[in-house]
Amino acid sequence: MxxxxxxxxxxxxxxxxxxxxxxxxxxxxxxxxxxxxxxxxxxxxxxxxxxxxxxxxxxxxxxxxxxxxxxxxxxxxxxxxxxxxxxxxxxxxxxxxxxxxxxxxxxxxxxxxxxxxxxxxxxxxxxxxxxxxxxxxxxxxxxxxxxxxxxxxxxxxxxxxxxxxxxxxxxxxxxxxxxxxxxxGEDVRELPPYKSIVWFDYLISDFMSTAEVTLKRKYYPVYLWWRITTVIPLRPNEFLKLKRDCCYYNPKDNEYYIEVPRTKQRPNPLSKRRVVPIIDKLKTNKDIYDLIEDYIKLTGIGEEHFLFSLKGFDHLNDKFFKNRVIKERIIQRDFVTLLSDFYKEIIQEKYQFNVYENKGEFEYGELNFILVKLRPGDTRHMAFCTMMLQGFNPLTIAQIGGHESLYSQNHYLSHLAEFTEAHSLMLAKYIKQNINKPNDNVNDLFTSAEKRQLAFKTMDNVNSRNIDGGLCYSRNFPKECIDKDCLFCSYFRFNFADAKYSDIEQLNNSLTFIRDEIKVKIGFLKRYYEDMTKTRRNEFDAIQINESNEKELQRESKELNILVNRKAVLLAHIEKLNEID
Incomplete structure (x- = not known):
């Protein structure tokens, strides 16, 4: 500490x-x-x-x-x-x-x-x-x-x-x-407890999928902030400066891109001090593209330059528009107010949670129906953790994150374990809510592809077979089997009604094993990133990323993500069984 x-x-x-x-x-x-x-x-x-x-x-x-x-x-x-x-x-x-x-x-x-x-x-x-x-x-x-x-x-x-x-x-x-x-007084920089992150993810997704139009329109920027900046490490000001046409589809390579307004200065090619070149056009996915398009339609933004133009906020009171220096878009102070309103009006009043500014205001034993507020910059930390867990090399992370040096990303390493726990719990909460539902029930717009893939089952085959404590709906069994453990297959449906004590015991044993494996993988990632960045800082010319080391990084991060997803599936099924008991 x-x-x-x-x-x-x-x-x-x-x-x-x-x-x-x-x-x-x-x-x-x-x-x-x-x-x-x-x-x-x-x-x-x-x-x-x-x-x-x-x-x-x-x-x-x-x-x-x-x-x-x-x-x-x-x-x-x-x-x-x-x-x-x-x-x-x-x-x-x-x-x-x-x-x-x-x-x-x-x-x-x-x-x-x-x-x-x-x-x-x-x-x-x-x-x-x-x-x-x-x-x-x-x-x-x-x-x-x-x-x-x-x-x-x-x-x-x-x-x-x-x-x-x-x-x-x-x-x-x-x-x-x-x-x-x-x-x-600076608790703002420590990420909130992971349970606050998990609940926020669940509540904002639930709100957006059920809210009436006026409220959805008001808080759509908060949802876009959550979905975009937890994946792409944008500073709050960069997020608020996104152009209306920032996201687009390129048919040549069949990819979606988002162009971000980097606040970092371009390096001077004549300068002796070399810095990491910044990337401002990043690959994204159809989920983000569709959300942005939906927001533009909902708010009626026409030819405005910025995505978060003031036109999209004309439902707010006159005080919002008075004495403004920047008149084309909202600024960080506006967004902080909007986020605070969301916590008060939606999380506190609608969902009946108690909300605190920092985790020093209550005892840890009081975590039920308690949230610690997220700050606009917190999601940038989470996005860096996401990139590390996905196996991006330090140079790529610096380019996408807008860092002039590799050393700048080092202090995000301390959040890796906590973020991994939060991420698996976010997935587990969504999986438990939708266990055994067919995938045609999913709301594509407000559900991420990862959640859809893990939570919803493929049950379009009317014929099923009993297997490993559940039912298999594969038409081409065993050719479609992707895992020796049926629980992690999208064609498998766990039979909760006939579950035995031995089934619960086996799930808990698997969870313990996976948790231990996750610790090992995170330890590897920390050592890798610390070694690659601690002595290089601004030595961009000298950086040499060993090919075999990078392949090891890719392999370990891929295995880690599989483990995190499996942990989420196990947690969801264990919690569901405990509720039934």
Missing amino acids: RNSVRIGLQDEGILIRDIIKQEDTTVISRKTYIKFDKRNIDEFEEKFNELKSENILSPECSFEDNEWYGLAIDWNIHLKFGDFEYNQSLYNALKCFVITELYDRRISLTVIGLRLSEIKKTIKMTKNYKEECLEEFIRYIESRPPKALNDFKYGNTAFLYFYPINDYEDYLVELSYIPGIKVM
Whole structure:
């Protein structure tokens, strides 16, 4: 588990501990939070004077100066604010932030100097944390190794707690992506418990297949986000910038493609720093193509440039359209609001689930009918895991994911085991719901091909034969047999009514064996990706992917996916038998 650094809380401020009473070795303190308020400048000035009297800041400094001198042990630290005098609120907020860190939090001058430098650099880069500059902010993060970003992460996070400005929430989310020291209040970057992911998948699919038109139209973008970005690792901004005609069919190769608006800059061919070339046209499938076409028809989008144009949101209230800088499409803040509305109106009110912002708000024993909210960027993590489980080599993952370096994908490895568990449970829930249903009952539009293949049986043969605790509906038995275990065949129908204890025991033994095999396969994938990326980072020219190693990767990932699907089938049948008992 990572260490946690207590900085503060979003919307509350920087965490301060006031000492109320101190006797010998006993200290009683009280937690309070400080945010910048220009009405309290006098209080910050008093603390500034205290810092001078303690010889932390030079006695010659004045609060109004645009440069302060800190009296470190070996040299003076220059704290410069002059670049921001054009914005008095920001200018004073920076000064008061430094005072708070030095006086209330007792952070060293050396550390404050480093973090102030990172904050000022970010302010210039992002034009005071504006939404339209978020992409450059992301590029900067991914261009540097995580170990070099500690002061960048800590400093900017603390400052945005202290002085929420412009689109600060989007920046806090991206800061929390940075691996390393975890800061208080940043649970947004840990994926929700896998049960929350499984239930979300089930509930949104059930909702979309049964909802009346108005609600379906309203929340269709959430469903598209779920279906697209759990497979293709798009950043939220990239997803929201999809063109209306982003998805198309190419008859020449009989393939479907999706064109994604990459936020990453194209590499300079004259630059000595080589980066991974980015791919913006990706193969997809007919499922995604049909969903996008259905959304366009449902919303009446005509010649609009963007898929998520404001025309598709004219059912929302006037506040949605007022004071907008970007008027052609929705932005990330709009989508966050829409996702929150979906949790409230559909998951809470319709399906009667309790919803929490993070998994620290409840006890793990309370997981029944409890969901932890997904954030827009969470599905990108899930998509990277999907690609790794499918055996994509690191270079391809970087190209599709929009990473300039191979090293950037390393921190997704920690999610592999949990994601695999979630994926198998998502499939199991769908299989159990549709066990022994013929495949002509499936709703093709709102059901993925993988679920259709696993959940629905081929029972168009009126004649069947008894076999292995069930019925076989194959017309050409045994020529159509694809597995020695009938349970995993689409022609097989398990006989729940006549199931014996030995059948349940055999299913549980098979499940235990498969779980052990999955652990082995995931361990291989982790070692493979760590070895391929840990020493290469930006060394695109030097990367050599051994052909035999890549074949081994393909073989192991293929076997892993078979195991995950079989685990889902076993779980579904075991749960169904337990319900019958």
